[in-house]
Structures are given as C-alpha cells and as structure tokens.
Amino acid sequence: MLSSMGMCVPYKETDKFEGSVTACTEDTVNSGYVQFVYFNADHNxxxxxxxxxxxxxxxxxxxxxxxxxxxxxxxxxNKKVTAA
Incomplete structure (x- = not known):
C-alpha cells in the first residue's frame, strides 16, 4: 500500500537490493571495530x-x-531477483 502511494520502494526492488549487497565483494570497512548483532523473536x-x-x-x-x-x-x- 505504501509503495502504491510512492512512500517506499516495492518489495521486488528491496529484494534486488538485498541480493546486490550480498553479492558485493568490495570491502566497505577500511579499519575499525565490526560487530554483528542478532536477535530472535518467538511469538506464542x-x-x-x-x-x-x-x-x-x-x-x-x-x-x-x-x-x-x-x-x-x-x-x-543485479538485473533480476535471485532470492526465493
């Protein structure tokens, strides 16, 4: 709904961007401290x-x-969506 009003990109474009970033092999961090933070959520x-x-x-x-x-x-x- 938000995409049809021009307030966000469509899911397909978001999926393409995610695939492009995942496939990117360039090193974007020169030097510094890198930490990956994960969280899980369980409902019911x-x-x-x-x-x-x-x-x-x-x-x-x-x-x-x-x-x-x-x-x-x-x-x-990327030209196409690679994720399932």
Whole structure:
C-alpha cells in the first residue's frame, strides 16, 4: 500500500537490493571495530507442545568509528531477483 502511494520502494526492488549487497565483494570497512548483532523473536511460546509458534531472527552490522566505513563504493545492481 505504501509503495502504491510512492512512500517506499516495492518489495521486488528491496529484494534486488538485498541480493546486490550480498553479492558485493568490495570491502566497505577500511579499519575499525565490526560487530554483528542478532536477535530472535518467538511469538506464542506459551504453548504446551511448542507447535504453532512463530520464530523470526534479524541482524545488523555495527561499525565504529563511522569514518572507517567507505560509503563511496557503489554496489553493482543485479538485473533480476535471485532470492526465493
């Protein structure tokens, strides 16, 4: 709905960007401290048998200091969606 109103990009474009970033082999961090932070979420974990729950996991990359991130490297754009 937000995409049809011009407030965000379509899911297909987001999927292409994710595939392009994943395939990028350039080193975007010159020197600095890099840490990957992951978190998981379980919904409806109070079931007796453990079935029927939803599990999700997400992560981010934290880099410090910001000056060590090379933002001038362009990400080559994939022509098609590679994710399932």
């Amino acid at each position: 974990v109070n079931t007796l048998d453990g079935h029927g729950t939803f599990h999700a996991m997400g992560g981010i990359e934290c880099v410090t200091p910001f000056s060590s991130v090379n933002v001038d490297i362009p990400v080559p754009r």
